[in-house]
Structures are given as C-alpha cells and as structure tokens.
Amino acid sequence: MRKEKKDQKSHVKCLRCRECKREYPLGPINICEVCFGPLEVEYDYDSIELDAKKIKSRKPNMWRYAELLPVDGDPVVQDVGFTPIFRARNLEKYFGCKEIWIKNDGVNFPTLSFKDRVVSIAVKKAKDFGFNAVACASTGNLANSVASISAMYGMKAFIFIPYDLEPTKILATSVYGAEVIGIKGNYDNVNRLCTEISERYKIAFVNINIRPFYSEGSKTYGFEIAEQLSFRLPDHVVVPIAGGSLIVKIWKAFKEFERLGLLKEVETRMYGAQPEGCAPVVNAVKKDLSIFTPVKEPKTIAKSLAIGNPPDGYYSIKVIRESKGYAESPSDKEIIEAIKILAEKEGIYTETAGGVTFGAFIRLLHSGKISKSDSSLICLTGNGLKTQEALAESVPPIKIIEPTIENFQKLYDDRLQDYKN
Numbered sequence: 001m002r003k004e005k006k007d008q009k010s011h012v013k014c015l016r017c018r019e020c021k022r023e024y025p026l027g028p029i030n031i032c033e034v035c036f037g038p039l040e041v042e043y044d045y046d047s048i049e050l051d052a053k054k055i056k057s058r059k060p061n062m063w064r065y066a067e068l069l070p071v072d073g074d075p076v077v078q079d080v081g082f083t084p085i086f087r088a089r090n091l092e093k094y095f096g097c098k099e100i101w102i103k104n105d106g107v108n109f110p111t112l113s114f115k116d117r118v119v120s121i122a123v124k125k126a127k128d129f130g131f132n133a134v135a136c137a138s139t140g141n142l143a144n145s146v147a148s149i150s151a152m153y154g155m156k157a158f159i160f161i162p163y164d165l166e167p168t169k170i171l172a173t174s175v176y177g178a179e180v181i182g183i184k185g186n187y188d189n190v191n192r193l194c195t196e197i198s199e200r201y202k203i204a205f206v207n208i209n210i211r212p213f214y215s216e217g218s219k220t221y222g223f224e225i226a227e228q229l230s231f232r233l234p235d236h237v238v239v240p241i242a243g244g245s246l247i248v249k250i251w252k253a254f255k256e257f258e259r260l261g262l263l264k265e266v267e268t269r270m271y272g273a274q275p276e277g278c279a280p281v282v283n284a285v286k287k288d289l290s291i292f293t294p295v296k297e298p299k300t301i302a303k304s305l306a307i308g309n310p311p312d313g314y315y316s317i318k319v320i321r322e323s324k325g326y327a328e329s330p331s332d333k334e335i336i337e338a339i340k341i342l343a344e345k346e347g348i349y350t351e352t353a354g355g356v357t358f359g360a361f362i363r364l365l366h367s368g369k370i371s372k373s374d375s376s377l378i379c380l381t382g383n384g385l386k387t388q389e390a391l392a393e394s395v396p397p398i399k400i401i402e403p404t405i406e407n408f409q410k411l412y413d414d415r416l417q418d419y420k421n
C-alpha cells in the first residue's frame with residue numbers, strides 16, 4: 001500500500017508561457033511578464049512511466065493520474081472525479097445513432113459539478129503557496145466548489161458572483177460560511193474586479209493567480225474518458241465552454257496519453273457548446289476566424305456558461321480547428337428541450353449547461369456535422385437540482401386530489417385499462 005502511494009507522485013517541472021515559452025518557477029502567477037501570454041504547467045514527460053495496469057491499481061478518484069497533475073503530498077479532498085460514464089442506448093434508439101456515450105460530472109464530489117476537479121487542485125496549491133484565504137470570480141458552480149473545499153481546508157473564502165445568479169447556487173455557497181459578494185454587473189465585470197483585488201491583497205484567486213494549476217484539474221475529465229472507454233476514444237466529443245479551459249484541457253489530456261503511449265494516434269474531433277445568448281467562441285468557429293469578438297451583454301438561462309470574454313476562448317478555437325471539430329449554440333428553448341429529452345430518455349437531470357451541450361449535439365446531428373454512424377461522447381458537467389428555475393414553466397403541474405380511490409379513478413379514468421388486475 002505505502003509503496004503504491006510513493007510512486008504515485010507529480011512530475012511537474014515549471015511554469016511556461018504558452019506563447020514565448022519562457023520558463024518560470026512554480027508560484028501563484030498566471031501571466032508571462034515578458035509577452036503577457038498565459039502560463040501553463042510543464043511536466044518532465046520523459047521521466048513518467050505510466051501504464052494502464054498502474055493506473056487501474058489505484059483508487060477510483062482523479063488523483064490516480066498524479067504523474068500528470070501539479071500536486072505534491074496528500075490533498076484533503078480525496079473522492080473527487082472518476083464520475084460515471086455510460087452508453088446512452090435509449091438516446092441511440094431515439095436519434096438512430098450507432099454509439100452515444102455520456103459522462104456525468106453532475107454527481108461529482110463534493111458539489112455536483114466538474115468544478116470540484118479544478119478547485120481541489122487550486123485550494124491545495126493555495127495552501128502550499130502559503131495563502132490563508134482563497135477566492136474566485138464565478139458563474140455559480142465554481143462558487144459552490146470553492147466555498148465547500150475551502151471549508152474542508154479550514155481556509156477563509158471570498159466569493160465574487162454576478163448578483164443575479166440562480167438562488168440555489170447562491171444558497172449552496174453561503175451555507176459553507178463563505179463571504180459571498182454579489183456584483184452589480186456581468187461575469188466579465190466580476191472578473192475584472194477580482195484581478196484588481198488579487199493585485200492588492202494576499203488572496204489566492206483560484207481562477208486568476210492560481211489559474212495555471214487550477215485548469216490542470218480539467219485534464220482529469222479527459223483522462224477518465226480515455227480510461228473508462230478502455231483507452232479507445234470516441235470519434236466526437238462535445239464540450240461546454242464557459243472560460244474555455246475545459247475543452248482545451250480535455251484535448252491536452254488526450255495528447256498527453258498519446259505521448260505516453262496510453263492512446264494510439266488521437267483522431268477525435270472536439271466540439272464546443274455555448275448558449276446562443278453568449279456564444280463568442282461558436283460565432284468565431286462558424287465564421288472560420290481564429291479570434292473571437294467578446295459578447296458585451298450575455299443573455300441566456302445557462303448562467304454558468306455566460307462568460308462574454310472567455311480567458312481561454314482563443315485556445316478553445318485553436319483546439320476545435322486543430323481537431324477538425326465544430327461548434328454550436330442552441331437557443332434557450334432548445335436548451336430546455338434538451339434537458340427534458342435527457343431526463344425522459346436516460347433518467348439524467350442535468351443543469352442548463354448540460355442542456356447547452358446536449359442541445360449542441362442535437363444540432364450537430366441534424367446538420368450532419370456529426371454522423372449518426374460514428375461514436376460520440378457528451379460531456380455533462382453540472383446537476384439540474386442547482387438550476388431548477390430554468391424549468392419551472394416547462395414541466396406540467398402535479399395533479400392534486402382528495403385521498404380516495406374514487407378520485408384517483410375519476411382522474412385517470414380510461415388510461416388505467418392496461419393496469420387492471
């Protein structure tokens with residue numbers, strides 16, 4: 001047991017500028033001081049020996065990929081990741097598709113979204129770097145996760161959100177004792193303010209000054225796709241885009257596994273999904289541009305994806321183009337429709353972001369961008385219980401009756417014929 005733990009450790013080397021490649025020692029920094037490019041965690045790949053057998057011998061959580069994560073020592077939150085993946089047979093029948101897979105981070109630990117992956121790394125790094133307080137600029141799920149995981153670490157948390165987020169997401173942040181600050185503005189206003197605060201105070205902003213480490217957590221979503229499908233990737237992977245980090249890091253994960261010999265040549269196409277009311281990346285991809293125009297005033301029920309100026313938007317477009325994928329942006333109506341199809345056909349209640357991703361998949365099927373005879377995987381990232389408001393007017397009201405058999409019979413009348421004793 002102890003021996004297994006010992007070889008399960010990080011092979012991180014340094015931070016490196018994604019643009020000019022200048023190297024930096026590990027620390028709470030995220031921007032290159034020479035060219036202002038974003039910093040990225042670099043690993044000593046040649047020293048990594050990782051095979052399927054080794055991975056499978058480890059506990060079913062995201063730390064089983066330790067060699068490719070920037071974390072040393074034991075993280076406080078153990079049971080993050082390794083969320084279910086399943087073959088969506090009912091959807092295959094419904095759409096006439098050969099192979100559809102769904103991976104569901106809506107049941108991730110501890111706060112039911114994929115953000116637990118990134119935050120469990122970020123808060124650990126914040127602690128390692130000597131911070132006593134963590135913070136974030138959030139569209140909701142990040143707020144929940146930072147509040148919960150900082151509580152586990154006994155650290156102070158400051159959470160900055162647009163003031164008009166879903167009430168459930170606000171409540172599920174405040175409950176952990178975090179300081180929750182609602183900003184009169186959209187996410188981009190929140191993010192700009194947080195950048196200023198991070199320069200003035202010794203606070204670790206998980207998605208700003210800790211961002212290079214934080215975003216590495218998203219790779220585990222990609223590692224798990226590969227491992228859970230027996231190291232054979234699907235033809236198409238559809239990913240929701242908010243800040244754009246997840247899609248970039250799933251691609252990085254596939255490429256790292258390829259480099260280590262765990263995957264054959266990666267030919268998977270990556271597809272981005274954003275809501276119609278906030279789709280800067282999708283719009284750029286559709287116009288075949290490599291640079292996006294920020295959306296000034298996002299307007300969508302998918303608040304968790306409402307980032308008008310995504311920090312990794314540029315790199316998302318790059319990944320989509322490099323992998324020969326595409327992007328789609330369903331309307332609010334299609335988002336709700338998609339949530340309902342997923343619930344009725346597969347028994348999964350996803351949040352609005354999941355409706356965006358699944359709605360984008362449906363569009364891609366209908367336009368022929370994704371062929372029905374190929375294999376596809378849809379990335380669900382959050383839980384429907386956190387965005388109830390979106391569906392309030394789209395599900396029928398319950399039927400209320402007096403507690404007598406006559407009333408029940410009257411209500412269902414002829415529809416009960418098939419169920420008679």
Ligand SMILES: *Cc1c(COP(=O)(O)O)cnc(C)c1O
Nearest residue numbers: 141242243244245246353381382
């Ligand atoms: C944050 C978030 C995303 C996207 O994450 P990025 O890495 O910022 O693109 C997707 N789905 C949900 C539910 C999220 O909360």
Ligand SMILES: [Zn+2]
Nearest residue numbers: 017020032035
């Ligand atoms: Zn640089």
